[in-house]
Amino acid sequence: MKSIEWIGGKVRFIDQTKLPTDEIFVETDDVAILADAIRALKVRGAPALGIAAAYGVILGTQHFHSENSQELYEALQQSASLIAQTRPTAKNLFWALERMRSVCRLNLHESVERIKQILLDEALRIHAEDAQMCAAIGKHGAALVPDPATILTHCNTGALATGGEGTAQSIITTAFEQGKSISVYADETRPLLQGARLTAWELQKHGIQVTVITDNAAAMVMATKKIDLVVVGADRIAANGDTANKVGTYNVAIIAKEHGIPFYVAAPTSTFDIAIASGALIPIEERDPKEVSEGFGKRTVPEGVQVYSPAFDVTPHSYITAIVTERGILRPPFADSIRAVLQESSGHTV
Amino acid sequence: MKSIEWIGGKVRFIDQTKLPTDEIFVETDDVAILADAIRALKVRGAPALGIAAAYGVILGTQHFHSENSQELYEALQQSASLIAQTRPTAKNLFWALERMRSVCRLNLHESVERIKQILLDEALRIHAEDAQMCAAIGKHGAALVPDPATILTHCNTGALATGGEGTAQSIITTAFEQGKSISVYADETRPLLQGARLTAWELQKHGIQVTVITDNAAAMVMATKKIDLVVVGADRIAANGDTANKVGTYNVAIIAKEHGIPFYVAAPTSTFDIAIASGALIPIEERDPKEVSEGFGKRTVPEGVQVYSPAFDVTPHSYITAIVTERGILRPPFADSIRAVLQESSGHTV
Numbered sequence: 039m040k041s042i043e044w045i046g047g048k049v050r051f052i053d054q055t056k057l058p059t060d061e062i063f064v065e066t067d068d069v070a071i072l073a074d075a076i077r078a079l080k081v082r083g084a085p086a087l088g089i090a091a092a093y094g095v096i097l098g099t100q101h102f103h104s105e106n107s108q109e110l111y112e113a114l115q116q117s118a119s120l121i122a123q124t125r126p127t128a129k130n131l132f133w134a135l136e137r138m139r140s141v142c143r144l145n146l147h148e149s150v151e152r153i154k155q156i157l158l159d160e161a162l163r164i165h166a167e168d169a170q171m172c173a174a175i176g177k178h179g180a181a182l183v184p185d186p187a188t189i190l191t192h193c194n195t196g197a198l199a200t201g202g203e204g205t206a207q208s209i210i211t212t213a214f215e216q217g218k219s220i221s222v223y224a225d226e227t228r229p230l231l232q233g234a235r236l237t238a239w240e241l242q243k244h245g246i247q248v249t250v251i252t253d254n255a256a257a258m259v260m261a262t263k264k265i266d267l268v269v270v271g272a273d274r275i276a277a278n279g280d281t282a283n284k285v286g287t288y289n290v291a292i293i294a295k296e297h298g299i300p301f302y303v304a305a306p307t308s309t310f311d312i313a314i315a316s317g318a319l320i321p322i323e324e325r326d327p328k329e330v331s332e333g334f335g336k337r338t339v340p341e342g343v344q345v346y347s348p349a350f351d352v353t354p355h356s357y358i359t360a361i362v363t364e365r366g367i368l369r370p371p372f373a374d375s376i377r378a379v380l381q382e383s384s385g386h387t388v
Numbered sequence: 389m390k391s392i393e394w395i396g397g398k399v400r401f402i403d404q405t406k407l408p409t410d411e412i413f414v415e416t417d418d419v420a421i422l423a424d425a426i427r428a429l430k431v432r433g434a435p436a437l438g439i440a441a442a443y444g445v446i447l448g449t450q451h452f453h454s455e456n457s458q459e460l461y462e463a464l465q466q467s468a469s470l471i472a473q474t475r476p477t478a479k480n481l482f483w484a485l486e487r488m489r490s491v492c493r494l495n496l497h498e499s500v501e502r503i504k505q506i507l508l509d510e511a512l513r514i515h516a517e518d519a520q521m522c523a524a525i526g527k528h529g530a531a532l533v534p535d536p537a538t539i540l541t542h543c544n545t546g547a548l549a550t551g552g553e554g555t556a557q558s559i560i561t562t563a564f565e566q567g568k569s570i571s572v573y574a575d576e577t578r579p580l581l582q583g584a585r586l587t588a589w590e591l592q593k594h595g596i597q598v599t600v601i602t603d604n605a606a607a608m609v610m611a612t613k614k615i616d617l618v619v620v621g622a623d624r625i626a627a628n629g630d631t632a633n634k635v636g637t638y639n640v641a642i643i644a645k646e647h648g649i650p651f652y653v654a655a656p657t658s659t660f661d662i663a664i665a666s667g668a669l670i671p672i673e674e675r676d677p678k679e680v681s682e683g684f685g686k687r688t689v690p691e692g693v694q695v696y697s698p699a700f701d702v703t704p705h706s707y708i709t710a711i712v713t714e715r716g717i718l719r720p721p722f723a724d725s726i727r728a729v730l731q732e733s734s735g736h737t738v
Contacts, residue, residue: 058690223696226680228578228602231688234681238693249694252578252680253604254636258701261638286604288611289639296642330576330584330602334684338581340408343588344599346573351608 039243041198042081042089044162047100049093053080054198054232058239069098069117076124079230083199084273085168085306088130092161094121095138100154107146107153114142114157126321127282127350129274133308134164165201171306172202174364179209179269179304182360182367186219187266190259190294193227193284194236195271195304206269206304207240209362214246221247223259227284228252229329229347253286260297268294272305272361279355279372280317281305285348291357300359307363310376317352325349389593391548392431392439394512397450399443403430404548404582408589419448419467426474429580433549434623435518435656438480442511444471445488450504457496457503464492464507476671477632477700479624483658484514515551521656522552524714529559529619529654532710532717536569537616540609540644543577543634544586545621545654556619556654557590559712564596571597573609577634578602579679579697603636610647618644619712622655629705629722630667631655635698641707650709657713660726667702675699 042051045065049072053062064080066072072094075081081090098117102110118135125131141160145153183189189210196207203211214220222241227233234250241248251259259265268290274282281287281303294301314320327345331338339345361368361375365382368375392401395415399422403412414430416422422444425431431440448467452460468485475481491510495503533539539560546557553561564570572591577583584600591598601609609615618640624632631637631653644651664670677695681688689695711718711725715732718725 059687226578226688228576228604234689239690242690242693247694249696250680250689251696252635253602254578254634254639255696255698255701257638257642258635258698259696261701284604285602285608288607289604289643292607292646293639293642296646330600334686334688336684337409338576338684339584339600340589340592343592344597346599346601346605346609348605348608351605351611 169202176212519552526562
């Protein structure tokens, strides 16, 4: 299943807020509609946000008709700015926007039609590279999975969250495809239940044994169900390895450490933000309190009571056993291993 | 507000599943209806379950008409058995049933009418004692609360859960009434959201500043919001101090320890089960998976996917800073302090 794709002049994506009961695809050629969809989490997942951002730039510039390439760049900037304001935490979104800006700037001497083609090629390349990254993360990470394995995961990191087979989830599906006996506990992941709605839906399609638990049951499951490892995704990783990911990840990391269970983060290198020294500096999105107080079409918090709903939390690097990237497995000290992996990279990610 | 009361031949209770939007009271003289209400969590909270169990025995025996006191005892046993099958974890329920059985056995030489009066007196005494216990727990525990204090709690431990002002929550409200500046973070407490629906509703009525968070945000809140202490209730406490409480309590205990935050358990001594050496032996109720998969009238887990929904977890005693009882504050080693407090007790609780 492709959660997002470019279909000639339009972006097509599955509306993830309607899963698991309804599989509804949305097509749009309007960058504002795409930005709203990102804000509403119809499209979500850090790597998928990078892809959506790149396609958003195409939507915002494809109908540009002047012959002035500088004006095209300004139109691109406007679309990029619209998308940049949707969700502040995922690094991949800003990384993809910067790639699109950069390739435009480098080609301003070309004709507008040519630049538009170069931009589309770049967006498609970001998507294709992401699929390759997913496969590489799956391959590297599967080596960490014993046979049999019982794995706990949080939120959704599968095809829905990426342009390929996922990040953390790619490790699970790759190990399964290698013939390993895999059983997964999926945290339901309040407030928006990506674990219950999306991860369970994807793993069921793969034929992998999955059990949904409330986030509250994670400690009991780790204490009593012989969990071999925890693997999660990441929205932004600071230079020292501190990792912003879906709220509740830090809870799981602490609980895993307390039970002596390895805790792995899986993410493409585009998730690293070496301009940020530590997790304390990662901007954390706060979501609409109604996602908590009226999340299920029914009020569950009394009127007038305050709700605090951070979308992400930061797991300090000391809780992370290893970070699985498309270029291999990084081990502590992460400040060194992250710098090293980025230095050997193509330059796009730095 | 009285969450449960005896009103001459009937039990009256607020249907907690309808809160916070609807304040609906149920009256019944039928022990089977009361048992169903307990199973459905219309009446809930370990101490309140003890009170409900005692009143249930009255409902089941009040219309008994033979003059044979042994037959009355058998009718009592039948009601007690019906109630005992509702929820397996809360010790207080079994403790109250045993008190009712015991007082009946001791008075079998009396007339049936006299025994019925003695049973009613005993049930009312259990209720009145619980209110006193709540006040005493509040008084002892408030000494642990600094001024100002930011407190995190899980599930509901207030008037709704007890026959008085609560256990853990009584500590919060007592400290507030002493003039301390109190702010509370209430975990929403999936799957049934007792924190969001009940604790927030009660604290709002008290005029105490309360903020609802998802259970997933607890680690982030402890890392960033200067939480002074965590206080929770208990459904059963083993001889060594291991504590069964609402699922997610163990998560919170681990996270609190990791942040150097004191973690207090508040419970009447009727919650202790010294026949059970450690938490591993406490029976843990599993709830209907639909409370997770369709908890809000809308399916959130794909059809065919397994759900594991333990109602409780067990927090090992090593995570507990102190246990606040109506007889004072118990400190580690709990095996000793629990034995000591029960030895000085009146005999009802052992």
